[in-house]
Structure formats: structure tokens, C-alpha cells
Amino acid sequence: xxxxxxxxxxxxxxxxxxxxxxxxxxxxxxxxxxxxxxxxxxxxxxxxxxxxxxxxxxxxxxxxxxxxxxxxxxxxxxxxxxxxxxxxxxxxxxxxxxxxxxxxxxxxxxxxxxxxxxxxxxxxxxxxxxxxxxxxxxxxxxxxxxxxxxxxxxxxxxxxxxxxxxxxxxxxxxxxxxxxxxxxxxxxxxxxxxxxxxxxxxxxxxxxxxxxxxxxxxxxxxxxxxxxxxxxxxxxxxxxxxxxxxxxxxxxxxxxxxxxxxxxxxxxxxxxxxxxxxxxxxxxxxxxxxxxxxxx
Ligand code: IPD
Numbered sequence: 001x002x003x004x005x006x007x008x009x010x011x012x013x014x015x016x017x018x019x020x021x022x023x024x025x026x027x028x029x030x031x032x033x034x035x036x037x038x039x040x041x042x043x044x045x046x047x048x049x050x051x052x053x054x055x056x057x058x059x060x061x062x063x064x065x066x067x068x069x070x071x072x073x074x075x076x077x078x079x080x081x082x083x084x085x086x087x088x089x090x091x092x093x094x095x096x097x098x099x100x101x102x103x104x105x106x107x108x109x110x111x112x113x114x115x116x117x118x119x120x121x122x123x124x125x126x127x128x129x130x131x132x133x134x135x136x137x138x139x140x141x142x143x144x145x146x147x148x149x150x151x152x153x154x155x156x157x158x159x160x161x162x163x164x165x166x167x168x169x170x171x172x173x174x175x176x177x178x179x180x181x182x183x184x185x186x187x188x189x190x191x192x193x194x195x196x197x198x199x200x201x202x203x204x205x206x207x208x209x210x211x212x213x214x215x216x217x218x219x220x221x222x223x224x225x226x227x228x229x230x231x232x233x234x235x236x237x238x239x240x241x242x243x244x245x246x247x248x249x250x251x252x253x254x255x256x257x258x259x260x261x262x263x264x265x266x267x268x269x270x271x272x273x274x275x276x277x278x279x280x281x282x283x284x285x286x287x288x289x290x291x292x293x294x295x296x
Contacts, residue, residue, distance in 0.1 A: 016128040017099035019140040024156035027081075027100065027126040027141035031250065032154045034076045035122040036166050038069045039147030042107055042122070050114060060195035061110055066090055069106035073124060077102050087131050089246045103131050103139075105246035109222030118148035123224040125249030132245070134264075134271030142250030144224045153228040153254045161231055161257035176231045176258040181279030184286060187214045190226040190235040194242030203241060209293040223275075227251025230277045231258035237278035237286050241294075248275060263287065266296045 019027070042065050051064035070090045077086060078094070085096030088104035102124065107113050109120030123144045129137030143154040145166065153176070155161035162173035181187070189210070193203050211217055218235055220226055224247060226238045231254045252270060255262050261283040265274040274294070278286055 015099065019128065019157055021156075021159060024141050024159055028143070028154055028156040028159065030077065030080055031102075031124040031126060031141050031143040032145075032152060034073045035124045035143040035145040035250075036147075036152055037076055038073045038106060038124075039122040039145040041072055042069050042113070043147045052114065055195075057195045057197070059111075061114060062090065063107070063110060063114060065113070066107045066110055069122065070104060073102075073104050073106060073122070077104075077124075084126070087245065089244065099128060100126050100140075101128075101131055101137075103127050103245050103249040105224060105244075108144075108224040108247055109220075112221045117221065119146070119220045119222050119225055120148070121146045121222050121224045121228075123246060123250040125253065127245075127249055131249065134273065135269030137245070139249045139253040142253045144228050144250045144254060146222075146225060151228070153231065153250075155250075155253040155257040157253065157257070159257065161254045163228075163232065176254065178231060178255070178258050178260040178279045179233060181236055181282035182215075184213060184282065184289065185215065187236045187278075187282060187286070188216055188218060189214045189286070190218045190220060190229060190238040192219060192221065192223050192226060192240045192243075196242070199242050206241075206290070206293055210289060213289055223247040224251045227255050227262075227277055230260055231255045237276070237282055239274070239276040239286065239290060241274050242272055243270075243275055244272065252277075265290050265294060 070088045083098040085101040086094045105123040108123050113120040125139045125142030127137045127139045131137045141156040145152045150165045150167040152166045161176040164173045165171040229235045255277045261280045262277040264270045
């Protein structure tokens with residue numbers, strides 16, 4: 001089933017469940033296990049020739065491994081949490097009864113995966129509310145796993161964010177805490193671009209105004225990893241327009257639990273219309289700049 005064919009609500013009618021630390025911890029562990037299992041799968045089972053189709057535009061690709069990874073994650077999640085809903089990038093969504101929806105990106109950075117660039121990740125988040133409606137949901141637990149670097153970022157609401165290395169061995173967790181952040185003119189700023197050419201033209205205009213105001217720009221090609229990079233401090237800030245919930249959900253929680261601020265712009269919730277993430281003071285300055293160049 002594609003997203004357009006979904007007629008049954010996932011969780012929008014249900015009251016948001018209370019996620020205490022015990023439930024948050026359980027969801028965080030499930031997210032981490034699913035993300036690591038799928039991440040190792042997409043590396044170890046990568047075929048010599050990837051079957052590739054396109055989705056929203058000729059540059060928006062999906063590989064057979066995106067679909068197989070999503071199936072594996074779905075199987076994993078529903079085996080341990082059969083009462084939950086699932087909302088994934090590649091479709092085949094499922095309604096639930098618990099008020100928890102799993103928002104899944106089976107390979108975030110699919111173009112990097114296709115080209116063999118080492119910046120892609122599996123992103124798995126548990127959210128409350130309706131992830132199909134911008135502003136009507138929020139993440140409560142999640143994990144982002146880069147199977148090439150072995151970095152596994154994870155967080156739960158109120159429980160902080162951490163990274164561990166998962167390869168042949170598993171490291172201890174390192175807690176993530178964003179620093180104060182630099183001034184705007186010293187900011188290393190990550191961003192990304194949508195697949196539609198009209199949105200890209202607008203994004204290029206915004207970039208023209210932002211680039212002279214910051215230290216430099218990075219475009220890594222995985223929004224989930226960009227958000228985790230803000231939490232880790234390997235970039236200072238990140239902004240993008242056109243994200244889908246599966247690009248955003250787990251990384252949102254990793255940044256905010258690390259003490260970063262994440263918002264939309266012009267007073268909107270983070271979502272397709274915009275996301276900006278940074279340490280709090282830098283966030284305020286970057287938001288002012290973005291709002292001065294992006295029409296409401
Ligand atoms: C994309 C990546 C990219 C971002 C795009 C996303 P996908 O996700 O996160 O960095 O700029 O907006 O759609 O298609 O690789 O899952």
C-alpha cells in the first residue's frame with residue numbers, strides 16, 4: 001500500500017499515551033535493535049547490482065534494499081510490539097491500537113547508498129500523535145544507525161541522547177550534549193535539498209543569502225545523520241525545507257535530548273515546511289536569518 005492509498009488513521013484519533021521512563025526505555029531499545037539489525041543487513045546483503053526505481057522525481061531513487069530493509073524493520077517491530085502502528089518511507093503502513101507509531105526510514109541517504117558514499121543510515125522512531133500531519137506528532141524514542149561508521153545514536157524523551165559504536169564489538173554509550181555553539185559567522189551549517197526542482201530553486205535562493213553569513217556549508221545527503229551531527233558537534237547547525245517525518249523523527253529527538261533546539265520557521269512546528277536545529281543561542285540567530293529570507 002502506498003501512502004496515498006492509506007485511508008485508515010494510524011493514531012490520530014487516539015489520545016497520546018503517557019510515555020514514562022520505563023516505556024521510553026523499552027521503545028529506545030526496540031528502535032536501536034531494529035536500526036542496527038537493518039543497517040547491518042543493508043551492508044552485508046548489498047547485491048552487486050542494485051535494483052533501482054524512482055519515486056517523486058527522476059532523482060528521488062528507491063532501491064530494492066530500501067524495501068527489504070523496511071520489511072525487516074517492520075517484522076522486527078511488530079514481533080516485539082504488535083499493538084503499534086507503522087509508518088514507513090516505502091509504504092505498507094499499518095494501523096495500531098497502542099497510540100505509538102513507528103516512523104521508519106529504511107535507508108536515509110539512499111543516493112549515497114547507491115553511489116557507495118559512507119553517509120547513510122537507518123532511522124527508526126517511536127512517535128505519539130499523527131505523523132502524517134505536520135505539528136500533530138512528536139518523537140518519544142528513536143535510533144539512527146550509520147552501518148559504515150558504526151555510529152548508533154539513540155534517545156528517549158526525558159532520558160538524554162547517546163552514541164555508541166556497533167560493529168564487530170559494541171562500545172559503551174557516550175552521552176551527547178550540545179555545546180554553546182559559535183557565533184553565526186563561525187557556524188558550520190549543514191543543509192540538504194528536496195527532490196523536486198521547484199523546491200530546489202527556492203532552496204538555492206535561500207542558500208545564496210545564507211552562505212555569506214556563515215563559516216561554511218555542508219551537504220552530506222542524510223537528514224537523519226545531519227541532525228545527529230548537530231548533537232555530536234561535528235557540525236554546528238542544520239536547516240532544511242521539505243523533510244518527511246521519517247527523515248526527521250529520530251534525529252529530532254537525538255538533537256533535542258542532547259540539549260539542542262529544533263523548530264520550524266515562522267512559528268511552525270518542525271516538518272516539511274522547515275526544520276532548523278542548533279544549540280539554543282545559535283538557533284535563535286539562525287532562525288532570524290532564515291526568516292528574513294524565507295517568505296512566510
Ligand atoms: C533524503 C536525505 C537528504 C535530504 C532529503 C531526504 P532519502 O532522504 O535525507 O539528505 O536532503 O530531503 O529526502 O530520500 O535518502 O531517504
